[in-house]
Amino acid sequence: RLDCALVIVAAGVAPSVAFLEETPVHVAKGVLVDERMETSVPGIFAAGDVAEAPDLFTGAHLVAAIQPNAADQARIAATNMARGPAARDTKLNGVLAINVLDTLGLISSSFGQWWGEKPEAGGSGVELVDEARYRYLSLQFKGDVLIGATSIGLTQHVGALRGLIHGQVKLGDWKDRLLANPLGFVDAYVARSQQPMALAR
Ligand SMILES: Cc1cc2nc3c(=O)[nH]c(=O)nc-3n(C[C@H](O)[C@H](O)[C@H](O)COP(=O)(O)OP(=O)(O)OC[C@H]3O[C@@H](n4cnc5c(N)ncnc54)[C@H](O)[C@@H]3O)c2cc1C
Structure with missing residues (x-):
C-alpha cells in the first residue's frame, strides 16, 4: 500500500x-x-x-x-x-515517436529524439524554463536539423514542432535564432518549410 x-x-x-x-x-x-x-x-x-x-x-x-x-x-x-x-516501392519516412498528454489541464508533449544527440555526433540543444507560468520547452538539434522536442504548458502550434522534426527541415540560420529564442519555432517552421511551398503555389 x-x-x-x-x-x-x-x-x-x-x-x-x-x-x-x-x-x-x-x-x-x-x-x-x-x-x-x-x-x-x-x-x-x-x-x-x-x-x-x-x-x-x-x-x-x-x-x-x-x-x-x-x-x-x-x-x-x-x-x-x-x-x-x-x-512495392512506397516507403515510410520513418516512424516519429510522439506523445501528447493532458495531466490535470497541464499539456505536455514530446517528439522524436527528445533526449538529444551527443555533441561529438553534432548534437546541441536549448531549454526554456518559465516556472512562474508553468512553461518548459527543450529543443534538440543534430547539425541544423531539429531532431527532438519536449514541451510543457504550450498549447499553441506544437504541430509545428512535429512538422520540423518529421520533415527533417534544414534550419540554416534559423537554428541560431532558435537557440536564442526557442519559442520562435512557429516562425522557423513557416520560414523554412511553408514559405517555399507557398511561393511554389
Ligand atoms: C485510451 C486510449 C487513448 C488514446 N488516445 C490517443 C490520442 O489521444 N491520440 C492518438 O493519436 N492516439 C491515441 N490512442 C492510440 C490510437 O487509438 C491507436 O494508435 C490507433 O487506434 C491504432 O490504430 P490501429 O488500426 O493500428 O489499431 P486499432 O484501432 O486497435 O484497431 C485494431 C482492430 O483490430 C481488431 N482486431 C484485433 N484482433 C483481431 C483479430 N484477431 N481478428 C480481427 N480483428 C481483430 C480490433 O478489435 C480493432 O478493431 C489512444 C489509445 C487508447 C487505447
Whole structure:
C-alpha cells in the first residue's frame, strides 16, 4: 500500500502477436516490418499499433502507438499491397515517436529524439524554463536539423514542432535564432518549410 495523491498508469502498448509464434513472420515487441510495411514474409504487411517499424532517426524498430502513425503506415501498406512484388516501392519516412498528454489541464508533449544527440555526433540543444507560468520547452538539434522536442504548458502550434522534426527541415540560420529564442519555432517552421511551398503555389 502506497499513500499518494495521484496515480499515473504508464503501461505502454503490448501488441497481441502470440498467434504468430509458430509462423515465419518475425516478431519482436510487435510485428517487424521494413519501411514498406512488409513483414519478413513477402506479401504480408502490418501497420499501426501492432507493427514495429524503423524509427525516423535511429532506424531502430519501434512500436509508436498513436493514430497519425497508424494512418501513415496503413496508407503505405495498402499502396504496396495493391502493387505487384516488383513495384512495392512506397516507403515510410520513418516512424516519429510522439506523445501528447493532458495531466490535470497541464499539456505536455514530446517528439522524436527528445533526449538529444551527443555533441561529438553534432548534437546541441536549448531549454526554456518559465516556472512562474508553468512553461518548459527543450529543443534538440543534430547539425541544423531539429531532431527532438519536449514541451510543457504550450498549447499553441506544437504541430509545428512535429512538422520540423518529421520533415527533417534544414534550419540554416534559423537554428541560431532558435537557440536564442526557442519559442520562435512557429516562425522557423513557416520560414523554412511553408514559405517555399507557398511561393511554389
Ligand atoms: C485510451 C486510449 C487513448 C488514446 N488516445 C490517443 C490520442 O489521444 N491520440 C492518438 O493519436 N492516439 C491515441 N490512442 C492510440 C490510437 O487509438 C491507436 O494508435 C490507433 O487506434 C491504432 O490504430 P490501429 O488500426 O493500428 O489499431 P486499432 O484501432 O486497435 O484497431 C485494431 C482492430 O483490430 C481488431 N482486431 C484485433 N484482433 C483481431 C483479430 N484477431 N481478428 C480481427 N480483428 C481483430 C480490433 O478489435 C480493432 O478493431 C489512444 C489509445 C487508447 C487505447
